[in-house]
Amino acid sequence: MGGCCISELVGEDHKHVRDALVSFLKPESLKQYIGKMDEEVRNHLEMHWHGKEQVTLCVTIDEDLTFTIICSLLFGIERGPRREKLADDFRYMVEGIWSIPVNLPFTRYNRSLKSSARAQKLLKHLIGEKRDDLKHGASPRQDLITYLLSIRDDKNKQVISEIQHGFHHAVLQCCRRHDLLILVAEQEDIAKNKHGELLTWEDHAKMKYTWKVVMETLRLFPPIFGGFRKAVKDFEYGGYLIPKDWLIFWVTGMTQMDDTIFPEPSKFDPNRFEDSASLPPYCFIPFGGGPRICPGYEFARIETLVSIHYLVTRFTWKILCSDNSFSRDPMLAPAKGLPVQISPRKLL
Numbered sequence: 001m002g003g004c005c006i007s008e009l010v011g012e013d014h015k016h017v018r019d020a021l022v023s024f025l026k027p028e029s030l031k032q033y034i035g036k037m038d039e040e041v042r043n044h045l046e047m048h049w050h051g052k053e054q055v056t057l058c059v060t061i062d063e064d065l066t067f068t069i070i071c072s073l074l075f076g077i078e079r080g081p082r083r084e085k086l087a088d089d090f091r092y093m094v095e096g097i098w099s100i101p102v103n104l105p106f107t108r109y110n111r112s113l114k115s116s117a118r119a120q121k122l123l124k125h126l127i128g129e130k131r132d133d134l135k136h137g138a139s140p141r142q143d144l145i146t147y148l149l150s151i152r153d154d155k156n157k158q159v160i161s162e163i164q165h166g167f168h169h170a171v172l173q174c175c176r177r178h179d180l181l182i183l184v185a186e187q188e189d190i191a192k193n194k195h196g197e198l199l200t201w202e203d204h205a206k207m208k209y210t211w212k213v214v215m216e217t218l219r220l221f222p223p224i225f226g227g228f229r230k231a232v233k234d235f236e237y238g239g240y241l242i243p244k245d246w247l248i249f250w251v252t253g254m255t256q257m258d259d260t261i262f263p264e265p266s267k268f269d270p271n272r273f274e275d276s277a278s279l280p281p282y283c284f285i286p287f288g289g290g291p292r293i294c295p296g297y298e299f300a301r302i303e304t305l306v307s308i309h310y311l312v313t314r315f316t317w318k319i320l321c322s323d324n325s326f327s328r329d330p331m332l333a334p335a336k337g338l339p340v341q342i343s344p345r346k347l348l
């Protein structure tokens, strides 16, 4: 991921990079990108779904909707050979995240390092171009890179080198097919007042049930299964002494499947989130928690809601595979790629 990836930074350095990301990714800023996300989703469906009877949801990275949106909104890389090249490198980079770190030729780790170096080179080149665009009057808000470049201070260079990190989480949505009539009704309600116009911030705010479904999916199948924290001082937990400087791995599923917090934890029940504000803190943690909580939360939320809107209002679906097992390598993926039969639908 690069020598000074955000997850490696601590203290002031971390705060500095994080603040810059958060100011771009906060809801007030994202409001203006919802239309762009909408266009990307539509284009994507036009390209990869329309005219087909069957699609596989877990596709190669260059056909991945999230990758497309991230490239466009965060990196300002439009469709074309450059995006395809980055997609290839990104795929190999991710494969190496959980590999044995022995750098021998032909290993996953080695391939991952090479891909990471190529991706960083490409991004550095891109940053140069964006810097020139800025000098020639481009809007700082056109994408995340340009925005970060427009923040002027002595650590500017460092901020820019961290943005690659957002990538590896952003490809991780796990929208699964359930019998979700209420969700479809909610989306149809929004769609019936539209005559080709883009979704707005107000539309997205109406997608309350849909978001509950997504939260329940993230509870049962968190894309990120945990993360490391370092103990900053000695402390006791559950009768064990955890010494200062020890690495602790927190596991999302342990908390989210705890029946004292979520009764009948294996049951899929979006209504658990009827009053999500009443959940005790640090109990629903697909986006982590505390000072390192995912800054891409709102971005992921809007992108997921916009995607679901078009997936359920433009197509009817039938899952073609009875095997609904999945693997983590390290990301969550359905074992058989989740093939679905689709047919276009017109709303009445």
Ligand code: HEM
Pocket (backbone or CB within 6 Å): 006, 007, 018, 021, 025, 074, 165, 166, 167, 169, 170, 172, 173, 223, 224, 227, 285, 286, 287, 288, 289, 290, 291, 292, 293, 294, 295, 296, 297, 299, 300
């Ligand atoms: C469903 C989608 C996503 C999930 C489930 C997810 C989950 C997570 C989790 C669990 C963490 C670790 C938090 C912690 O240690 O407490 C994290 C960190 C992070 N995520 Fe995401 N994420 C998603 C989407 C995104 C997107 C779209 C972006 C960028 C636009 C992003 C950028 C980041 C960054 C930069 C960090 C590191 C934050 C830090 O160390 O301060 N994520 N994410």
